[in-house]
Ligand SMILES: CC(C)[C@H](C(=O)O)[C@@H](O)C(=O)O
């Protein structure tokens with residue numbers, strides 16, 4: 001199997017290096033041969049080539065069996081809203097070009113981290129949510145621009161029936177293998193794309209009579225995720241709502257540093273932490289590599305069908321946490337100083 | 348002073364009745380004369396007139412000194428995405444016609460409710476956030492519709508410079524009277540309206556050198572609100588992001604049933620709970636009226652400049668909570684059964 005490593009920006013570099021080591025270890029242990037290549041994206045790609053996603057990177061992605069991805073972004077562009085070339089354009093183009101329409105974000109708390117969250121342990125215990133975020137449509141990819149001499153900005157959100165159908169089917173299929181509950185999140189009381197979304201999900205639901213479906217508004221969901229996370233099993237939602245709700249839901253898992261994601265669709269799958277480039281801690285060697293390691297686990301499972309290998313990785317994470325080791329973001333006041341590890345040591 | 352009562356749908360009816368009683372009590376205690384009228388909006392208006400905001404209601408709003416509002420919405424429309432006439436249209440038209448561009452949502456935890464939240468008390472203690480949600484622009488009011496024989500839906504999000512400027516100024520002004528910190532929330536790494544938003548806020552910030560400004564992405568904010576709510580003072584954001592984030596932030600205050608809001612702008616101010624019509628508990632007499640009561644307090648303060656009167660209401664709420672009385676939504680396992688009150692008794 002050929003794996004492309006795409007570290008991108010900021011702590012992306014540090015954490016994917018650790019994710020790759022874990023893949024190497026799995027190959028050795030289970031007798032697989034993994035070959036690797038690297039490619040540029042984001043700010044580092046702009047610096048090197050002027051392009052946030054050089055064609056060469058895209059070609060390498062297409063030709064590989066899976067991509068282990070880091071993060072993109074840089075404060076330089078964030079503070080300059082008028083920048084024409086931006087790291088995020090590389091990420092979005094990759095998603096579109098590879099047809100990565102389904103972004104899976106499993107939110108599950110490792111028992112040992114029950115106290116690391118700002119949410120009460122008795123609210124969290126047993127929470128286990130699988131998000132399906134649509135990833136190639138919505139306001140992310142519609143026409144955008146300025147008018148009235150630049151005084152008015154606009155963004156068009158758009159969804160077509162088939163786009164909602166295919167992500168809904170993936171979410172329903174997953175619900176069948178879990179607790180058979182699906183919550184579809186929209187803002188159908190205001191937004192037309194949400195009304196189409198709800199219509200289509202209602203229709204697809206007819207094919208899955210064994211799955212219990214509810215429709216929630218995004219504002220209510222943002223509240224319910226914190227109030228009662230255990231009420232959710234599979235959640236399916238549009239690109240922008242998914243972006244917001246999954247970051248919020250990271251608090252259910254104790255820290256953003258724990259959350260992996262899989263982006264899948266028509267071709268090569270891309271696996272990445274949901275945390276970003278985190279320039280405030282870049283280069284300090286303190287970033288939590290567990291999200292990248294768990295992304296590698298998702299890669300093994302989903303792109304390579306290697307269940308046992310994937311579970312071995314997850315069990316290793318569990319064991320390390322049980323042994324009391326923590327990176328800073330998941331440490332609490334009871335963690336002894338010598339158990340607080342940096343990125344490489346945690347790996 | 349002439350106050351228009353607009354109960355709307357669901358528990359809106361039950362809670363505004365209590366809010367009005369509190370206004371009456373204040374008038375009696377402080378020697379004011381308040382006169383009242385009522386008007387229809389939402390589902391009840393559709394049932395009575397076919398129109399979610401009859402012109403007569405709008406005229407009454409324009410002529411009154413302030414509006415005490417309930418909620419709009421009905422499950423009937425939520426389950427039928429193709430309904431052409433919807434209760435929410437009444438609410439949105441009211442906001443637009445009255446020029447209510449600034450929606451203030453204060454998030455403050457009453458000490459007594461420290462344990463009512465799903466968030467840990469040590470994370471919450473002292474949290475005090477004032478949201479400024481833009482209320483008459485964004486994807487709520489842009490063109491929306493279908494194309495490709497109804498197979499594609501679209502919504503246009505739009506902001507003009509002056510719209511961002513006026514809400515930013517209101518937020519900066521408020522920050523000056525508080526802890527002098529302002530967080531502007533956008534998604535400028537992806538969305539053009541957000542880039543305009545950030546540009547304008549950066550510019551307005553120059554007029555307020557004494558206020559410390561930060562810009563956060565909406566996804567990161569959804570996470571940070573739960574992880575560390577005390578880092579926020581004033582938060583200013585667009586209509587859709589504000590809708591989502593303030594519902595989420597209701598968990599900081601223990602319950603959505605505690606949160607009041609003020610919608611202000613060019614003319615009459617409108618005061619309403621941030622909870623919705625809540626048809627699941629409608630008619631049961633168990634809805635928490637405190638959000639409506641606290642909305643009345645905001646009304647007294649902001650529209651009538653009656654500070655002492657407003658504080659009298661807030662103190663009364665505090666006293667009742669200190670005496671141990673709770674509605675169900677804010678009760679915890681230690682609340683004795685005889686202290687759990689219904690809507691009217693709590694009033
Ligand atoms: C970096 C940004 C463009 C991206 C997004 O909004 O999709 C990120 O937040 C994510 O969730 O992967």
Ligand SMILES: CC(C)[C@H](C(=O)O)[C@@H](O)C(=O)O
Pocket residue numbers: 189190219419420435438590621623
């Ligand atoms: C009812 C709905 C249209 C409304 C909104 O989205 O603005 C509500 O959620 C609110 O926050 O006032």
